[in-house]
Amino acid sequence: MASSCLTKTKHNIIISIFKSISISKSKSSFTNRTSTSTNSLSSPVPKYAAYSKTNRTIGFNRCYEQAYFSRRLHSTVSVSNDVAQLVVEPPSQQFLDFPGGKVNFTRKLMFTSNSTAERVHCYRVLDDNGQPFNDSESLKISKELAVKMYTNMVTLEVMDTVFYESQRQGRISFYATTTGEEAINIASAAALNNNDFVFPQYREPGVLLWRGFTLQEFANQLFGNKFEYGKGRQMPIHYGSRKHSYFTVASTVATQIPHAVGAAYSLKMEKQDSCVITYFGDGGTSTADFHAAMNFAAVTEVPVIFFCRNNGWAISTPVHEQFRSDGVVVKGKAYGVPSIRIDGNDALAIYNAVHEARKMAIKEQTPVLIEALTYRAGHHTTSDDSTRYRSIDEIEKWRGDQSPIKRFRKWIENEGWWNDVAESEYRSSIRKQVAQAIQVAERIEKPPVADMFNDVYDVPPRNLNEQEVFVRKTVTKHRRDYPSDVPL
């Protein structure tokens, strides 16, 4: 960045650039708090000085290519090409101290382009054949961890298939698969601590799975029976579990993003060694909530990881119709949030990125944005038939060798930790377990009538108590008119 503003061949003003800028109203000379630094996409996270009410410092280096009319007392004559003459001018008169920091001027009338020549690069560890590159930056993963990650991914895939089929059979009303995003689900969860609070969208049940949610617990929620933690109040796939630090899924898109920032603010006030992570899709980044949350997180400096699953589709809206920016990663820069783009089908890349992001978020108390490029290989939900708006070839391609499970499997088999026999045994075992869980869940009673009236408030108000008594009386009196599997 520095080069374009500072070349002597152009008749630009050459001014030494100061990193920290005071936004107080004083017109005193600059403070030299830190040394200069460049600001580019590949630079490390800029260090933010500690918050100070009167002297908030901004660790940025900006070089805007805009035309400004000089508002200084000097006429434009003083804006000279002669460096030597400028050097003798007192520093405080060399450029204006706008609110928000000092800015270099330029005399070129030039707009930033609506697109960059090259898109932001994507971090990956394993190649298409599941082999690590020679110079991949990656942590070493133990066999236990790798096998656990892989088996969880397989469980997620099998669970999705069987539950999806059960919806098609009419046994549950609704389901949404995570097909193609198993690595995102499992590898990101693996890189977190179990008590890092998770604010999911709805395509992240794998995080719960990793943390120990059982197949039976999943099935109970889908069938809305009396053992499910939601007391039968929500649609299928709206899992939630306080003990797993996994906030209940809500259908409202992207509302979880500002919630995550608020929870991270609470963590920051408690000074805990944990962070918050929130997941959302490419479609969710269009919402006002995404914008407000990112902005807020940057301003309040809270330990939150924004994990965007850019899977190419928001139901039938492809990303080209969702935004015209270079994906989501560049939006982090706009808000002042350190960001990275990663290969969302590469489990090791995800693991490394989340691991590092977590460290950064907690140590530096900063938000971090991760954009994971992946593909939604399944339909949006059971209410969708995606072949209506995209080609079957495209879907098949991403279910093929690009599938995160296949790529990771190649890697662990290459390490000697897995083989075909283990694969088929594991898959059939899981399939049986899921089918068993469904059968059990189906037969369990539905939640009792009392669960319709409690939890509206902390203490049930009198009108609800009265209504409950009334409902019980009515149901008892007219038993035939009510479903037989609702216990009173």
Added chain:
Amino acid sequence: MSHCIASPLQTPVAGDRKIVTFGSNMLGIVRQSVNGARSLSSQGFGDYMMRLRPVASAMRRYSSATKEMTVRDALNSALDEEMAADPNVFVMGEEVGEYQGAYKITKGLLDKYGPERVLDTPITEAGFAGIGVGAAYHGLRPVIEFMTFNFSMQAIDHVINSAAKSNYMSAGQINVPIVFRGPNGPAAGVGAQHSQCYGAWYGSVPGLKVLVPYSSEDARGLLKAAIRDPDPVVFLENELLYGESFPVSAEALDSSFCLPIGKAKIEREGKDVTITAFSKMVGYALKAAEILEKDGINAEVINLRSIRPLDRATINASVRKTNRLVTVEEGFPQHGIGAEICASVVEDSFGYLDAPVERIAGADVPTPYAANLERMAFPQIEDIVRAAKRACYRSAVPLAATA
């Protein structure tokens, strides 16, 4: 902080320089009533609470035991005490910190508690409401200020879908001890987009509690109760009441003082007609009651204090005593608070009604700006008097629908 007696109804906020005065020479008897209990009147004219005109000579007539406090100071002191008592309580909103609050309700809190607990936010109601809800999910107790509740419409998804319904939808795993507060309803000359009353909107949502304080005692007691409550509370204040002074008892000044949520207060007892009101309209109803007294109509004035839960028991008991009902509100008439009260009374006390219920509400128009038009768009004391007379069959004029 000092309990200063501000000049009546000054609203020192950016963009709004109006000074509005109510009536004149309104002196009255102090009512020592706390927690809904009735106390004896000190002069035998019947118990009623009246706003005092802040004139020095008037002040000396009252016993030295009672202090005067503006609603603004009442809210400020309640916030201060709750923040001191519980480190999880924090305040968030636009201009609440450095600017000392758009209406100075949060004055002094930034200096006392620091920027972590008094957060100046960017301009995004949706943002900071969502963030407040997230903080509440995680165990903090945020007090979110909307500069007016008109702006809460930007954040209404978070108030309703993220706050009100969360305890239910998570089956009790996540509760939201959050308070959304700010001025509600019309002020003086602020136009259509700044004058709407949201009592009916929020009052219809299960999972929320909706409070509407009138006096300083109401403000203190209800705000403290709201902050301590584990459920989300919408706290509807009134800009014009901020500068009004009310006497407060020693008990109300205590830092553990708290009013119960869901209990209305009978501000003035009567036997001929029940007038229900909330917020600023309580003051109007009390003045109307005085005028009616001269015509021999003894009105009972109920200060609702709580829209959700609505104190149907008190309202119905009163109607069963007086047999006539007039409901007063500033909001739009259709689907309003008066409609709900009327339905409740018809359901529970139909046989006791001797006259149709009179509903006084704001005009069914976006609020006009011009002072004369604005005055016609909201209930005035005369409207309440006329309605009460109609309910008592003292008027030859047939029923009118609204103000």
